[in-house]
Amino acid sequence: MTVSVREVAALAKVSVGTVSNVMNRPEKVSPDTVERVQAAIRTLGFVRNDAARQLRAGRSRSIGLVVLDVGNPFFTDLARGAENRAAEAGLTVLLGNSDDDEERENAYLDLFEEQRVHGVLISPIGDAADRLARLRERGTPTVLLDRQSDNHNFSSVSVDDPAGGYTAARHLLEIGRRRLAFVGGPVSLQQVTDRLAGARLAVAEQPGATLEVIETAALSVLEGRAAGEALLARAATARPDAIFAANDLLAMGVLQALNMNGQVLVPGDIALIGYDDIAFASAAVVPLSSVRQPSELIGHTAVDLLLREATEGADAEHEQIVFQPELIVRASTGG
Ligand code: RIB
Numbered sequence: 001m002t003v004s005v006r007e008v009a010a011l012a013k014v015s016v017g018t019v020s021n022v023m024n025r026p027e028k029v030s031p032d033t034v035e036r037v038q039a040a041i042r043t044l045g046f047v048r049n050d051a052a053r054q055l056r057a058g059r060s061r062s063i064g065l066v067v068l069d070v071g072n073p074f075f076t077d078l079a080r081g082a083e084n085r086a087a088e089a090g091l092t093v094l095l096g097n098s099d100d101d102e103e104r105e106n107a108y109l110d111l112f113e114e115q116r117v118h119g120v121l122i123s124p125i126g127d128a129a130d131r132l133a134r135l136r137e138r139g140t141p142t143v144l145l146d147r148q149s150d151n152h153n154f155s156s157v158s159v160d161d162p163a164g165g166y167t168a169a170r171h172l173l174e175i176g177r178r179r180l181a182f183v184g185g186p187v188s189l190q191q192v193t194d195r196l197a198g199a200r201l202a203v204a205e206q207p208g209a210t211l212e213v214i215e216t217a218a219l220s221v222l223e224g225r226a227a228g229e230a231l232l233a234r235a236a237t238a239r240p241d242a243i244f245a246a247n248d249l250l251a252m253g254v255l256q257a258l259n260m261n262g263q264v265l266v267p268g269d270i271a272l273i274g275y276d277d278i279a280f281a282s283a284a285v286v287p288l289s290s291v292r293q294p295s296e297l298i299g300h301t302a303v304d305l306l307l308r309e310a311t312e313g314a315d316a317e318h319e320q321i322v323f324q325p326e327l328i329v330r331a332s333t334g335g
Contacts, residue, residue: 003046012040023048062094064112066105066122070097072249073278074295081299082121089307091118100125113140119306121145141309143302147190148320155305155318157298161191164291164325165198168244168273171327175334177242177271178209183227183254184246185215192246199244212240219246224253232261241270248274248281248290259285272332287330294323
């Protein structure tokens with residue numbers, strides 16, 4: 001049997017409006033009344049009906065967040081930043097994991113729209129522009145994460161991935177490596193193509209340097225491990241002398257394969273750099289050099305933009321915020 005607001009008001013000897021104020025605007029109620037109402041709520045086991053409140057308010061107090069891979073600490077750090085900023089505005093975050101699957105991505109977008117979320121933050125798999133435009137036209141503000149909105153139709157928060165790829169490859173060249181390999185994929189992912197493009201630019205500027213591309217099926221530890229084992233199967237002279245992995249999970253997998261082999265030393269034989277600078281990078285058996293993305297700040301900033309769009313409505317001006325990546329040098333490249 002569900003407990004009603006009226007029963008809480010009767011037990012606490014206050015009006016229904018005062019109960020609502022205690023739950024939504026406690027600063028407007030005297031402390032002892034707040035305590036008396038909260039005691040009545042605990043005694044009766046009252047749970048507020050957010051669906052009814054949503055119907056009245058037209059919007060839920062939640063933000064829908066769709067990430068590419070919830071197993072990647074980059075996205076959980078990003079989610080933490082979004083959650084902290086949302087909490088400051090009295091909002092919560094509902095996390096959905098598309099797992100690089102467009103059907104799952106669309107299912108979450110449908111669910112968040114039906115739930116009338118306050119807005120949607122999404123790191124899209126492919127070109128979701130049409131689907132996201134419909135979402136916004138029907139009243140759900142949307143901000144792109146980790147992907148710049150190049151036609152300025154959406155607000156977005158991302159990192160300059162071409163610059164990040166250039167920085168990673170330039171660092172390997174500056175420590176004297178010349179036979180570089182880029183390990184990453186699928187190349188259909190914008191983050192991968194942008195990082196590779198930056199690396200190609202750096203290599204093109206260095207006489208005598210080469211860049212081999214080893215495409216992977218995903219940006220995962222297992223795919224990195226497989227790429228590392230494939231390199232070990234080559235003759236030593238056919239291996240690269242440096243590897244730029246498109247993210248830290250791949251780099252961790254490559255490091256695992258090389259380290260377990262024991263014959264090939266990092267960085268002595270092969271220097272290794274990743275991307276994201278997740279917590280595991282500094283804790284790796286050979287501390288991993290990486291290109292840092294401000295993951296929590298990306299999440300925090302995206303909620304800022306979303307709140308502004310939710311307030312300003314359909315004619316809100318869209319803003320594309322692009323952070324610059326930062327080179328973090330550790331033992332895996334001789335730091
Ligand atoms: O999801 C793939 C990658 O893109 C993550 O590792 C992070 O680098 C993001 O930008």
